[in-house]
Amino acid sequence: MRERLPVLLFAVAMAAIPLIPGMPPFWIVLLDNIGLSALVAMGLVLLTGVGGLTSFGQAAFCGFGAYTTAVLTTAYGVSPWLTLPLSLLVSGFAAVLLALVTVRLSGHYLPLGTIAWGLGLFYLFSKLEFLGRNDGISAIPPLAIGSFRMIDPGAIYYAIWTAVLISALLTMNLLDSRTGRAIRALRRGHIAAEAFGVRTPRTKLLVFIYAAVLAGLSGWLYAHFQRAANPTPFGAQAGIEYLFIAVVGGAGYVWGGVLGAAIVVILKEILQSYLPYLFHGEGQLETIVFGILLVVLLQLAPTGVWPWLMTRLPFKPDRKRPDKTLTLPARMRAAGTPGALLQIDHARKQFGGVIAVNDVSFDVQAREIVALIGPNGAGKSTTFNLITGVLASSGGTISVHGRNIDKAPPQEVAKLGIARTFQHVKLVPDMSVLENVAIGAHLRGHAGAISSMLRLDRSDEARLLAEAARQIERVGLGDQIDALAGSLSLGQQRIVEIARALCVDPMLLLLDEPAAGLRHLEKQQLAALLRQLRDGGMSVLLVEHDMGFVMDLADRIVVLDFGTKIAEGTPAAIKTNPEVIKAYLGAVA
Amino acid sequence: MLFLLQDGITNGAVYALLGLALVLVFAVTRVILIPQGEFVTYGALTYASLSAGHMPGTAKLAVAMGVAAFAFDLFVARRALHWRLIARAFVVNIVLPCILLALTAWLADRHPPVAVNIALSLVIVAAIGLFLYRLAFQPLAHTSVLVLLIASVGCHLALQGLGLLFFGAEGQRGPTIMDAAVTAGPLRFTGQSIAVYAITAAFIVGLWLFFGFTLYGKALRATAVNRLGARLVGVRTTLSGQIAFLLASVIGALSGILIVPITTLYYDTGFLIGLKGFIAAIIGGLVSYPLTAVAALVVGIVEAFSSFYASNVKEVIVFTLLVPVLLLRSLTAPAVEEEKD
Numbered sequence: 001m002r003e004r005l006p007v008l009l010f011a012v013a014m015a016a017i018p019l020i021p022g023m024p025p026f027w028i029v030l031l032d033n034i035g036l037s038a039l040v041a042m043g044l045v046l047l048t049g050v051g052g053l054t055s056f057g058q059a060a061f062c063g064f065g066a067y068t069t070a071v072l073t074t075a076y077g078v079s080p081w082l083t084l085p086l087s088l089l090v091s092g093f094a095a096v097l098l099a100l101v102t103v104r105l106s107g108h109y110l111p112l113g114t115i116a117w118g119l120g121l122f123y124l125f126s127k128l129e130f131l132g133r134n135d136g137i138s139a140i141p142p143l144a145i146g147s148f149r150m151i152d153p154g155a156i157y158y159a160i161w162t163a164v165l166i167s168a169l170l171t172m173n174l175l176d177s178r179t180g181r182a183i184r185a186l187r188r189g190h191i192a193a194e195a196f197g198v199r200t201p202r203t204k205l206l207v208f209i210y211a212a213v214l215a216g217l218s219g220w221l222y223a224h225f226q227r228a229a230n231p232t233p234f235g236a237q238a239g240i241e242y243l244f245i246a247v248v249g250g251a252g253y254v255w256g257g258v259l260g261a262a263i264v265v266i267l268k269e270i271l272q273s274y275l276p277y278l279f280h281g282e283g284q285l286e287t288i289v290f291g292i293l294l295v296v297l298l299q300l301a302p303t304g305v306w307p308w309l310m311t312r313l314p315f316k317p318d319r320k321r322p323d324k325t326l327t328l329p330a331r332m333r334a335a336g337t338p339g340a341l342l343q344i345d346h347a348r349k350q351f352g353g354v355i356a357v358n359d360v361s362f363d364v365q366a367r368e369i370v371a372l373i374g375p376n377g378a379g380k381s382t383t384f385n386l387i388t389g390v391l392a393s394s395g396g397t398i399s400v401h402g403r404n405i406d407k408a409p410p411q412e413v414a415k416l417g418i419a420r421t422f423q424h425v426k427l428v429p430d431m432s433v434l435e436n437v438a439i440g441a442h443l444r445g446h447a448g449a450i451s452s453m454l455r456l457d458r459s460d461e462a463r464l465l466a467e468a469a470r471q472i473e474r475v476g477l478g479d480q481i482d483a484l485a486g487s488l489s490l491g492q493q494r495i496v497e498i499a500r501a502l503c504v505d506p507m508l509l510l511l512d513e514p515a516a517g518l519r520h521l522e523k524q525q526l527a528a529l530l531r532q533l534r535d536g537g538m539s540v541l542l543v544e545h546d547m548g549f550v551m552d553l554a555d556r557i558v559v560l561d562f563g564t565k566i567a568e569g570t571p572a573a574i575k576t577n578p579e580v581i582k583a584y585l586g587a588v589a
Numbered sequence: 590m591l592f593l594l595q596d597g598i599t600n601g602a603v604y605a606l607l608g609l610a611l612v613l614v615f616a617v618t619r620v621i622l623i624p625q626g627e628f629v630t631y632g633a634l635t636y637a638s639l640s641a642g643h644m645p646g647t648a649k650l651a652v653a654m655g656v657a658a659f660a661f662d663l664f665v666a667r668r669a670l671h672w673r674l675i676a677r678a679f680v681v682n683i684v685l686p687c688i689l690l691a692l693t694a695w696l697a698d699r700h701p702p703v704a705v706n707i708a709l710s711l712v713i714v715a716a717i718g719l720f721l722y723r724l725a726f727q728p729l730a731h732t733s734v735l736v737l738l739i740a741s742v743g744c745h746l747a748l749q750g751l752g753l754l755f756f757g758a759e760g761q762r763g764p765t766i767m768d769a770a771v772t773a774g775p776l777r778f779t780g781q782s783i784a785v786y787a788i789t790a791a792f793i794v795g796l797w798l799f800f801g802f803t804l805y806g807k808a809l810r811a812t813a814v815n816r817l818g819a820r821l822v823g824v825r826t827t828l829s830g831q832i833a834f835l836l837a838s839v840i841g842a843l844s845g846i847l848i849v850p851i852t853t854l855y856y857d858t859g860f861l862i863g864l865k866g867f868i869a870a871i872i873g874g875l876v877s878y879p880l881t882a883v884a885a886l887v888v889g890i891v892e893a894f895s896s897f898y899a900s901n902v903k904e905v906i907v908f909t910l911l912v913p914v915l916l917l918r919s920l921t922a923p924a925v926e927e928e929k930d
């Protein structure tokens with residue numbers, strides 16, 4: 001509970017504010033507005049800052065929440081408390097529909113897509129008859145508990161901030177979990193996450209719905225706070241404003257959303273009330289100054305105000321050490337299965353006219369280290385991508401224990417016990433080594449998003465972290481366990497990737513240039529580790545350019561050149577193979 | 590029917606220009622240029638004010654932004670100040686906009702010919718565009734697309750507010766560029782719409798020539814593909830950004846000048862016009878110029894037809910035009926990994 005102590009203190013402070021005698025009601029209204037914006041911004045933190053999915057359309061989800069309760073309470077006399085789940089449901093359902101269209105969009109299409117439907121929905125809200133067109137719906141009943149009606153801003157204040165605090169806690173819990181790590185890995189691209197079994201489309205959908213439900217909650221509260229709903233606060237302008245609340249506060253941080261809401265709401269209020277006095281109120285002076293201040297703020301703190309504040313704190317929060325006595329069940333290994341572990345038969349990959357992999361065949365047996373070597377551009381990494389399902393092969397078959405995996409997506413390949421590292425390191429730089437490695441154990445945990453939010457996942461989570469910590473010790477990075485992955489040297493990051501792959505409890509480890517960037521001693525340690533893994537029953541297929549390292553370590557070597565296999569054999573045989581010498585050194589004159 | 594089509598094509602041509610500018614800026618600087626709409630309004634209303642014999646506030650804005658840009662330049666170069674650098678910054682940031690201001694003030698009540706007004710409006714808005722990049726985006730050039738986007742929204746808000754200050758809340762119209770009209774069968778082509786077609790086509794060809802055959806154009810494309818790589822081979826990426834903004838502001842202002850004789854423009858009309866150019870740019874995938882131009886024509890035509898048959902939900906129809914396109918794009922999305930920041 002200690003890590004949540006600051007939240008508790010914050011909650012107590014917020015609860016005390018309306019009780020301060022002589023507190024101007026105007027400030028309470030301001031705090032209400034901050035709370036409402038903070039809810040939406042928190043969803044955006046998860047969606048945009050953490051998950052990397054930029055949305056301009058969040059205001060539209062507020063609209064769904066607000067209009068649902070507005071219509072049901074005014075036209076059908078339903079109690080506001082009953083409309084709460086319905087409001088959330090409608091926002092969530094709208095999110096599913098829109099997500100099906102937008103979430104799969106890559107890169108910049110996504111934010112643009114959200115602008116488009118944000119605008120479309122705004123016009124829809126303002127044209128629909130039963131939503132009251134541009135005038136909206138008024139006379140929405142206030143929230144009430146028994147005979148206590150929350151009409152006064154000081155009364156609904158508690159409803160709003162309870163919602164903010166609970167949402168903040170749930171969001172923090174979610175981020176600090178198996179699902180949370182998958183969400184945090186999204187921003188760095190989907191290939192690494194999928195290689196460890198994360199279903200990225202599903203995870204994206206999840207954050208999208210989560211953010212929409214938070215926005216819907218804000219909309220529901222807004223409707224009962226204003227007791228009216230009209231299209232203006234749910235338009236594109238508002239959607240953009242929510243996004244910059246999140247960015248100004250610090251898009252990657254839950255409390256950044258709250259802080260951003262406070263900064264933006266207060267700033268706008270100050271500008272609106274004082275600027276006209278200074279400049280004899282003409283035109284839209286406050287928007288001009290607001291726009292300029294926004295740009296200035298971003299230039300001063302491009303990552304947001306919250307992280308900027310946090311680095312100035314005199315103390316650092318201490319991290320918990322995982323309890324390493326906990327274990328995860330190991331993979332069932334088929335004992336003494338006949339035939340090869342991995343069989344590649346005439347695998348072929350064509351990119352347009354380029355044949356990157358040309359009818360390559362080889363196999364990897366159990367307890368064997370096979371090296372795949374060849375000059376740059378020989379098709380080694382493409383072969384890896386074919387095996388792990390990142391690329392679909394143009395021909396041939398690839399099978400694991402006789403089971404065909406040609407068409408299998410990366411997640412299925414990972415389930416079969418094939419784990420990999422990447423030639424270009426794909427870690428989440430702003431996550432700790434421990435958290436990065438724990439992504440490797442994703443498939444070995446089971447807790448879902450809801451149990452994570454409610455902290456019902458702790459035993460599952462503790463075992464995953466214990467496994468991750470054990471693998472980090474194993475590769476010799478125990479001292480860096482809490483360091484941010486991005487702060488390590490490139491060589492160490494490659495080792496972190498190996499630890500992450502080991503968390504899969506793999507049968508076959510695919511290593512893409514693991515020794516690049518390592519010092520001599522570190523290479524020897526790596527070789528020793530790989531031998532130890534082989535003797536423990538694992539197979540290793542590695543791509544490497546350091547010939548000394550390969551010749552010492554590999555049981556067998558496969559040589560590729562221009563996508564074609566030119567030789568295969570023991571290190572000794574490969575060293576003297578004239579074809580190989582020719583490929584590496586050119587024709588002998 | 591044919592009349593609607595013609596109307597749509599005229600609008601579409603303007604959207605095409607804006608779409609091209611958006612693609613250009615995005616490709617080079619990663620900025621999604623929301624203030625593009627303000628360039629349209631500024632261009633149009635500066636032209637309209639000049640024609641009506643008023644002094645447009647935009648000329649003063651250019652001077653103010655120039656002064657700020659000069660301060661930025663000095664601050665950035667504070668450790669390595671020498672006279673040539675200061676002199677150059679002074680000429681570009683202070684002297685040029687001041688000449689513009691003087692010229693505008695001198696010409697304002699003399700009713701110069703249309704061509705002079707157009708040229709003056711273009712130069713004023715171009716200066717604003719250039720300084721906007723210098724002040725708002727150049728210091729943020731290394732940050733993520735998201736931060737640039739938010740900064741872009743900030744600029745949009747500030748410029749739109751200033752637009753209200755300069756031009757007031759009333760709409761304005763400007764004089765036509767050409768009064769002649771040609772009648773072909775049932776259709777009557779006004780000189781203005783012919784000018785719109787001609788200038789759009791000229792710009793598309795011009796951009797194509799610029800990017801395909803000039804060193805600066807190629808440098809811009811290089812920056813678009815890989816910023817660091819372009820720097821390493823000696824392309825000054827700040828210069829690329831400045832050129833992109835310069836072109837975008839000129840294109841924006843020109844679009845404004847082209848449509849202000851046809852429709853009344855208000856200080857905030859530009860935003861919506863810019864958005865439609867945007868839709869075209871999205872359909873073009875923010876990378877392809879010809880596709881953007883075609884898409885813009887489609888947007889214009891759809892808008893013309895829907896405003897005739899269902900004017901109430903015209904905007905909804907135009908914006909939902911995106912949905913099938915986005916769907917198509919998501920279904921054909923390539924599996925390649927993008928490097929994200």
